Amino acid sequence: MDFAWTPDERRMKTAAVAFARERLVFDLVTLDAQGSFNQEGWKRLASFGAAGFPIPRRYGGSELSLSVTAQALEGLGYACADNGLLFALGAHLWACTLPILMFGTEAQKERYLPGLARGKLMGGHAMTEPEAGSDVAALRTTATRKGDTYVLQGRKAFVTNGPVADVLVVFATVDPSRGSEGLTAFLVEKRQPGLHLDRAVPKMGLRTASVGELRLEACVIPATNRLGEEGAGLTLFSQMMEYERGLILAPALGAMERTMERCIRRARERQQFGKAIGGFQAISHKLVEMKLRLETARGMLYRFAWLKQQGRSAMFEASLVKLHVSESWVQTSLDAVQLHGGLGYLTETELEREVRDALGSRLYSGTSELQRELVARSMGL
Ligand SMILES: Cc1cc2nc3c(=O)[nH]c(=O)nc-3n(C[C@H](O)[C@H](O)[C@H](O)COP(=O)(O)OP(=O)(O)OC[C@H]3O[C@@H](n4cnc5c(N)ncnc54)[C@H](O)[C@@H]3O)c2cc1C
Incomplete structure (x- = not known):
């Protein structure tokens, strides 16, 4: 068993600390009181490649291994006190960008990953609903297939990055009678008619990250925006x-x-x-x-x-x-x-x-x- 850091891991952590010391120092008392998303911080993180740390270079990412990614994130957390900004980065990476890499079709990867990995687009995911929190299988948002489209209908709560996101992984059921076996994931873009990203909700902490609610009202998306198979949402x-x-x-x-x-x-x-x-x-x-x-x-x-x-x-x-x-x-x-x-x-x-x-x-x-x-x-x- 080898517990030593590799030179790559050490280098990346040192680079992240140096970058954050120089570019990610903010007046957090003021930003926290304002409670709005740290847009400038996001741009700077993106310039460091953080929005695509573990994503392959061919999709615009930095192609870091997971342990080097973790080292880089630890380094950022050490020298940047904006926990909200780094939380927003985590939601973007782990709940939208990586799932598209893991489960997306080649066309979906080509469409979304370069923008997400370079931080030109921001991602998040929407599972939680007002009536379905820990018990995700109880969600009520429906996705009804109509020809080459799905029509999404429902409400989502606590969507990290929701108010500022460009693309979201949204979970819905294609058949409420199938319980968890009906759960399916979809990629929904910000400008999709019928998607209403409501205001950021004020919260106790992580105030520089934007967390909001969303409504899907007869939101029609192309069937090609389904992420994974019908019924594969829970997996x-x-x-x-x-x-x-x-x-x-x-x-x-x-x-x-x-x-x-x-x-x-x-x-x-x-x-x-x-x-x-x-x-x-x-x-x-x-x-x-x-x-x-x-x-x-x-x-x-x-x-x-x-x-x-x-x-x-x-x-x-x-x-x-x-x-x-x-x-x-x-x-x-x-x-x-x-x-x-x-x-x-x-x-x-x-x-x-x-x-x-x-x-x-x-x-x-x-x-x-x-x-x-x-x-x-x-x-x-
Ligand atoms: C800052 C923040 C960001 C978030 N971002 C996102 C996001 O981006 N996307 C998204 O979909 N969701 C997001 N969430 C929602 C989060 O995932 C839910 O709040 C969480 O899953 C709990 O659901 P709930 O709030 O409905 O609480 P509930 O499920 O109603 O739980 C209430 C209490 O009961 C307890 N409880 C529930 N079931 C059990 C059980 N079986 N055994 C023991 N105790 C239980 C819980 O632990 C909790 O203490 C976010 C939440 C926060 C606070």
Whole structure:
């Protein structure tokens, strides 16, 4: 077993950190208060090739392996504090761009991937509905075949990038009586008549990412925009969620390291009762727990990337990664507030924003409870 990073992995992480330090530093107190998508940040990420990190060069991507992609994302997360922007990138990569590469016809790949991989187009996916959250098979959006078209009808909620996206992977049922076997995926473009992308909904954190609702009202799309076979939607969704759950939190590894280093500095500098607070075991042990969470999260996430790179199935590992990294990120950001005392509570120190951003990760891509359920099932429970 070889745990050493390859030169490519090291190089890409160093390059991502350097790029983010130079081009991805924003006034996040203001952007967070405004709560709008960081369009300028997106353009800069695209100029770095991030919108197509794992996509082959022939489709306009950077053709990085999954572990090099994860290294690059970790590097971005370390030096760019805009968690919302990197979340938007994750949704674009794992829930739209990669699924088109994996399941699209050659014509669909030619049509969408070059724009998506270069960041000229933005992608997302729409599964969740007002009445169907964790229980995705309960969705109500219908797709009715009419000649060479499908007519989509329904409502979607929590669509990351929805208000700013150009193309979305939308899930609907071709036959509600077939239950989960009716689920089918479609590629829907922004300008499609009948698609109404509603305003971004205000939210607790990740405010520089745009999350919105959408309505499909007699939305007619060409039958050639079906992604995969009729009835294959649940399998397709599970496979794209495997990648999303395993990799969407790669930037959070960088965020956790950034927070931990800041806390170490504070613990060394802040004096109380005549000594640095890092000398109190209650503080130093918090820092050790941060380090432990970071290293275990890293080990799990990179092992997942390696498994997928080998072409192995890693559904259960993906759930474990998602569960552990999200819970670790939340705990580390909460501990950082506590370690900074009153200062941690102030907006201007940006530690409270980190807590708000991290909390979202327990919900999107399947809640922590759902991940535990999936792991329990894989254990025969
Ligand atoms: C920031 C953000 C971005 C998102 N982006 C997208 C997106 O791009 N596309 C998209 O389709 N969706 C997206 N979502 C939606 C997300 O996937 C859902 O919120 C999530 O799946 C949970 O569904 P729900 O909110 O309806 O909660 P519910 O399913 O109603 O769950 C409510 C509570 O019950 C618990 N629960 C439900 N079922 C079980 C069970 N079987 N066992 C134990 N506990 C259970 C849940 O864990 C939760 O605590 C996003 C959500 C957020 C917060």
